[in-house]
Amino acid sequence: MTSPTSTLDRESRTQEGLDHWIGGERVPPGDGRYLPAVDPATGHATVGVAAGTLRDVEQAVEAAKGAAAGWRRYPSADRGRIMISLAQAIRAQRDRFVDLERADTGKTLASARAEVENSAQYFEFYGGLVNLPIGDVLDVAPDQHVFTRREPYGVIGVITPWNLPLNQAARAIAPALVAGNVVVAKPAETTSRTTVELARLASATGFPPGVLNVVLGEGDVVGTAIVSHDAVRKVAFTGSVAVGRSIGRIAADRIIPLTLELGGKSSNIVFEDADLDFAAGEAVRAFTLNAGQVCSAGTRLLVQRSIYNQFVDAVAAATRALNPGDNFGPMITRSQFLRVQEYFDVARNEGARKLVGGSVAKVEGQEGGFYIEPTVYADVDNGMRIAREEIFGPVLVAIPFDTEEDAIRIANDSPYGLIASVWSRDISRALRVADAIEAGQVFVNVWNTLSVQTPFGGHKQSGYGREKGIEAISHYSHLKTVVVKIASPLSNLPSN
Numbered sequence: 001m002t003s004p005t006s007t008l009d010r011e012s013r014t015q016e017g018l019d020h021w022i023g024g025e026r027v028p029p030g031d032g033r034y035l036p037a038v039d040p041a042t043g044h045a046t047v048g049v050a051a052g053t054l055r056d057v058e059q060a061v062e063a064a065k066g067a068a069a070g071w072r073r074y075p076s077a078d079r080g081r082i083m084i085s086l087a088q089a090i091r092a093q094r095d096r097f098v099d100l101e102r103a104d105t106g107k108t109l110a111s112a113r114a115e116v117e118n119s120a121q122y123f124e125f126y127g128g129l130v131n132l133p134i135g136d137v138l139d140v141a142p143d144q145h146v147f148t149r150r151e152p153y154g155v156i157g158v159i160t161p162w163n164l165p166l167n168q169a170a171r172a173i174a175p176a177l178v179a180g181n182v183v184v185a186k187p188a189e190t191t192s193r194t195t196v197e198l199a200r201l202a203s204a205t206g207f208p209p210g211v212l213n214v215v216l217g218e219g220d221v222v223g224t225a226i227v228s229h230d231a232v233r234k235v236a237f238t239g240s241v242a243v244g245r246s247i248g249r250i251a252a253d254r255i256i257p258l259t260l261e262l263g264g265k266s267s268n269i270v271f272e273d274a275d276l277d278f279a280a281g282e283a284v285r286a287f288t289l290n291a292g293q294v295c296s297a298g299t300r301l302l303v304q305r306s307i308y309n310q311f312v313d314a315v316a317a318a319t320r321a322l323n324p325g326d327n328f329g330p331m332i333t334r335s336q337f338l339r340v341q342e343y344f345d346v347a348r349n350e351g352a353r354k355l356v357g358g359s360v361a362k363v364e365g366q367e368g369g370f371y372i373e374p375t376v377y378a379d380v381d382n383g384m385r386i387a388r389e390e391i392f393g394p395v396l397v398a399i400p401f402d403t404e405e406d407a408i409r410i411a412n413d414s415p416y417g418l419i420a421s422v423w424s425r426d427i428s429r430a431l432r433v434a435d436a437i438e439a440g441q442v443f444v445n446v447w448n449t450l451s452v453q454t455p456f457g458g459h460k461q462s463g464y465g466r467e468k469g470i471e472a473i474s475h476y477s478h479l480k481t482v483v484v485k486i487a488s489p490l491s492n493l494p495s496n
């Protein structure tokens, strides 16, 4: 496999560094400092990323505030049209986005292409929703005309992680903009390029300056400043539970709403009557997609005891056939690369039975890359750390169960509740289990076929609020009720 960086447009990789995008322009960091960045496929240093300051955040919020009134009054049909133009521009620039994304993340060509296409779809989908009714007329009393309408919050902060950088930015930015808000976005410091490129392209497409701003830099500086800023009226955060909690504390003090899309430890629950061949293939895809760096990864495999050995062996055999570097990319950051290796020690100490993997992987020509072998542990107890904690790498734990009640109990015995899949030919059983599972999304006889139309979010520590679908619009706008007194004709008559 060739290095994902080899096709990257050289002009975007000069050592002058990647800058903020504020008020429709490229803006260097206030104090001229750039953070070092690394190509995860090779371990080599790449273009530096602006280290934003409080002043940079202030400048971006001011630009957003300046654009807010105009964007809110932008005729809705025009707003929809420009959103769809941006979707078309993303598609026209697909290869550039793919190259930039791969340079930051090392992900495979197929994954990067799919994510760029999906990002375009967000702007297309939400652009198409712009003329949906935004309120109701309520029949309260004959002398009152009462109606509700959805209104934008104003400035929305969008903070995103490094695993699906463009995709997660588009997922929050598109519904925020279509609802009439303006945005200050902050991508992860390791994977900032495609979010800046998105904002640059939005400006080139005709979005007014200040509608979409991007401030780069460290989370505890730039992210905290965005969440704390008086003019930021809502924050959409995708990332870890720990940071979600700290943002939640600031938001509670400020009394602003949040959407929190956090981690997961999702179950694939396989009953003995399932289509086992298909289920085994999907179980492998579920934990190796994007090298397991997906919040909705299916990393707990619950298998009915009567087929446990046979099924887990099939999953291990299919896993052995995968090649890191071809089938999936590296860990996207060095710290994540080290973190996954720590879990191999944890698994050893907890006495899990390793069937395959359990080590770093060597990829020819990319010896310094952050590659991990796809790994399967069997006979895991649900109380072990490797069954409870999100590893965020290509690591699967297999747990046997006896009955339907057992399966539900084990699946729900988790701090997380993002997605689950149920595998059974008995549709009544599948529906009973789907009903009982504490998760925001449940799939039956398939793994994760989510699209831009399907609302997405968590239960428990996986977060709250919903992204995607028509549902997301209600999280990027608030409802106003207007009551109009209708004067009676009699009361208008002259009194004499």
Ligand code: NAD
Pocket (backbone or CB within 6 Å): 159, 160, 161, 162, 163, 164, 168, 186, 187, 188, 189, 217, 218, 219, 220, 221, 222, 223, 224, 227, 238, 239, 240, 241, 243, 244, 246, 247, 260, 261, 262, 263, 264, 294, 295, 390, 392, 462, 463
């Ligand atoms: P992270 O929480 O460390 O960082 C996410 C973003 O928050 C980054 O932009 C970071 O710079 C910023 N940040 C860090 N500290 C901050 C602070 N104190 N205040 C404000 N912002 C701050 O997460 P990560 O390691 O980049 O991403 C991995 C995590 O994201 C995993 O737990 C994964 O499950 C989760 N995730 C969830 C979803 C979902 O939709 N539910 C999707 C993808 C990833």
